[in-house]
Amino acid sequence: PAHVARLLPRMIAGELIGCAGLSEPGVGSDFGGLEMAAVRVDGGWKLNGAKAWITNAAVAGLSVAYAQTDKAQGYRGIACFAIEADRPGFHREKPFELHGGHAIGVGGFRLVDYIAPDEAVLHPPGRAFKAALAGINGARAYVAAMCCGMLQASLETAVRYTRQRRTFGQPVLEHQGVRWKLVDAATDLEAARLLTYRAARLIDEAGDAVLPAAHAKKFATEMAVRRIADCIQAMGANGLRAEYPLARHLACAKIAAYTDGSIEMMNERIGAALPQVFG
């Protein structure tokens, strides 16, 4: 389509930053209940509503945004539009201040009588909801991978530190109570990696990655929060200092527990499949 030919080269060149607008000030997990409204007008759609908690919204020139075209249709009424920040009716909100995740520019925007021409419809009503879910397995796998990376870095820091720090006549790492905590973290890291690789492989092979991606995301985010905190504990008070990355990684691991579906939503996804898998 014409708008893809116009926008994609600019995105590839890094001139145009994109963002994905699903969440709203009043709607997160319950994506099917979103409130941004799209009304048919001559040659396109008129959009009104707000998006919030959107990664890159602080700097994005283009957003993929989901909006409801017919409330009575429920999730089937949702359509997906390419929204351009330099068109009339687009208002960027001030980004949120967060603990951790400063680099990802999380914020939102408001659309006031924004006109999206027909060519900006990326998925029509009836197809957008499924399209959003189709892309989300990849996002869940990379969030899981991110958690593995943060724990790897935290373990490297904690092991280096506890090898040289001495208490009661020996390196802290030689105290079995501390060593075993870091061993448990290393075991969890191995397991999270394998779950992540499995999900990623299935996505690459265009297989059914729904459950593997949900398991990987749930396990990796939960273990990262717990085990990064254990790495901090092993380092004593020094583990909290800003020159080490651990506290930052801990805040980011907590962020990962929400992005692309919370831990509870992963449980819902896995729970819905229990009868097929184990019944």
Ligand SMILES: Cc1cc2nc3c(=O)[nH]c(=O)nc-3n(C[C@H](O)[C@H](O)[C@H](O)COP(=O)(O)OP(=O)(O)OC[C@H]3O[C@@H](n4cnc5c(N)ncnc54)[C@H](O)[C@@H]3O)c2cc1C
């Ligand atoms: C840093 C960051 C970046 C983000 N980037 C994006 C982005 O780029 N694009 C985007 O669209 N969104 C983005 N999000 C939003 C993210 O997808 C939502 O935070 C997430 O979907 C959860 O929604 P919520 O925060 O509104 O929580 P709510 O939906 O209000 O839920 C609150 C709590 O209740 C739990 N809960 C809700 N329903 C149930 C249920 N049925 N059973 C059990 N527990 C339940 C939730 O798991 C959560 O713990 C981002 C969020 C963060 C923190």
